Amino acid sequence: MSSSTDSPTLTTETTQLSPQPDTETAKPTKKITLKSSDNQIFEVEESVAMEFATVKSFFEDSPSSTDIVPLPNVTAKPLSQVIEFCKEQIKFKANPDEAQKKKYNAEFLTEKSDKDLVDMIPVANYLEIKDLLDVLNQAVADRIENKSVEYVRNFFGIDNDFTAEEEAALRREHAWAYEGVDED
């Protein structure tokens, strides 16, 4: 889906990215094809793909392979968002601007729904993108900090296995913690 829309912008980026120190600078325009579990094909810059530690190690293990990298645990939507994020991070890597980066990260996160975040976390975890995982975890922590217990259950998909009495007792014990909780 995003492969077709992304391709025109990619060509402009390559010129920017070429001076970046990379082990495979010989082929700066090399593209890597990723395949999500729902058979969507993503064509990304090699430098972007190398942000994914999982993909990187895939190529380190078999450097000559030019095949499509299958990502069996990843669906298309969160993957496209992850790729979008990593592209921006690479730009910031080239010319560091902390304030700009923070602003971008904040914007990137605020426009995402809870479900988007929850979907992206396993992807970032599977692809081992440390920076993104850190940003996502902090975002989730900020989101749930002042939320109710029910909200958190829904957020993580956790079932309530307390009996009514047990839960009431826990709530009584920590009554002060239930003050000033945001509306869901």
Add this chain to the structure above:
Amino acid sequence: MSSAASTSSSTFTEMSANIPSDIISDILSRLPVKSLSRFKSVSKSMLAFLGNPEFVEQHLKNAKLKNPNLVLKLDSKLFYVEDEEWSKARRLPLPFSLCLENVEISGSCHGILCISDQQCNQDIFLLNPSTGVFKHLPFSGFDFAVAENSFTTMGFGYHQVEGDYKVIRCVYIYDKPFIDIDSYECEARVYSLKADEWKNIGAIPYHLGYKAAIWLGNDFLIWKATRGLGRAGKYLIVSYDMSIEEFKEIPQPIVNYNNELHMEVSVFDGLVSTFYLSKYDEAHIWTMKEYGVKDSWELRFVIKLPERVESYNYIFLKPLVILKNGEILLEAGEKTRILHDPKKDSYRIINPIRGAPRRFLVTPIVGSLVSPFVNKSMAEDLVLDTAIRDWVLIPLTVVMILIGVLRYFVSKLMRSQQNPDVKLVREGQVVIRARNLRAGANFIPAKSFRARRAYFSNEENGLLHVPKGQGQNPQAQMFSDPNMAMDMMKKNLSMIIPQTLTFAWVNFFFSGFVAAKIPFPLTQRFRSMLQNGIDLSTVDVSYVSSRSWYFLNLFGLRGLFSLILGEENELKYDISNAAMDDTQRMMQMSGFGMDPTKEWQIWKGVPIALHFPKELESLGLIVLYKIKIKFIWQECSLPCLNLSAEKDGLDIIQHEWALPKFEQRAEAALKKLIN
């Protein structure tokens, strides 16, 4: 109240269907305690998880990176400010305030407050204000009556090496008129949370100040103290080292302030620091960069007080803590708190805190989940029953040794007498002779060498010549001699059967015991080696399970057997070796058809480390063999009894006469003799 402590046994089962546990753990560790207390009622697994000591530690680590929470104290009331903006306070319910006449904060560390009675500090409580969990310490008896005319001081800190919280209480008895402050009788006691008891550490050679000690964040507690004539004398900085339980004076910075100064001891960034207050509205903060090194004192900040602060008395000015943005929180008496930014040299009075009283004193504290209870993780309180030693450890070892000895004799008995085959012996001798010829070839003249070589390797009747098609490969050789195969089978049985039986026996009677403790700490990597059969991540690695003890014995007794059975026997009959060199041949025989060098390549990868995979139980001892076979290839230096190989060796050898002109020289020598 103690729910956090009682649920410390954790379940690492996946809490959420879509997010892995370690990520949930990471997310939760970023939250303040208030949110976490609320989320305890999310589910049972969450409740257990939040009480897990590992999570508590992870959370504490993150909490230390944030700005501290504040405990506000007004007389005997405490208020707690736990939001990051310091905007609102809540009254801390003190369930124990009935016991105390006066609530005094006597130190804090890791989010736990040490609260005591101002008067003689007899009732001491450890309270985590974030969770509300508290503990009343047992009474610290003293050898003398602590009465009105006494003076007490306290200290509270965390001893990293032991992973223990310590409280120190010192009592000085003012029972005589003042002459020299050192003349007062004194006694100090140290409380250990793990042991849950007080220990007398005797008298202190200093007179500690009334303000409670400050924990440095490592093994040290520091006090302001005096000595000798006291009031007239100089103030000292005294530290208590929790590791060696000793009091020591810390050298002070060389300061040259002419005016009368008021000195206070404090901690900044985990460094010992002092601050000096002058009458001219200035505070100088010094920090000691390297603990105990006099030259490392450094003037860090000079804080001039803004004029707006009217009701300020320089004595009450107190730098509290450096915030994450570099600002310093200063307290100027009970009514004013100032944030000072040393970079911009600016001052601002902090916003009023909703719900807080008009005046109060501030104690910064980390918001943590740490409970003032002994960490109930099994590592700490695992007591090895002496019965386990007597009935598991010792029998197991003895049985292993006896089995080893028994096996040695059994295999000796079962080893059938082999009648040497004349042909084989002859061939062996020929090979040895040929080898000798090869080695000494250069010391005989070319002619002699050629003659000898022809004798060994001529195509008609040379001793080394094997007609085509008659060559025997060792496999066939082995088949041709049933006795040999039998012998091997027997030896193998003597190996496998007792091994299997002992393993079954150990498994049946002794599985699940923690049999021994190694007296030194080990890393987690050894867990699979030492704790086979115990699937508990909380048990410290230095504990050895009974099953692992069996394996350690199996492999580790080799040296002992060589002592008991003699050096040369050891190599052959050692439990592992006896089997291995046969197994290797067996494998060749049974036509595994593997190229030995290839095999060697494969097994090179087998780690020698005693890693016992699950298959061991089902596959029997194959793994052991694999490991052992590795050694065979290393040690395989048996003379190659292959005639044709020897012949080839002889054929290609280049003869080079090592003693040129030897004949002439001999002739000359002989002539000389005759003449």
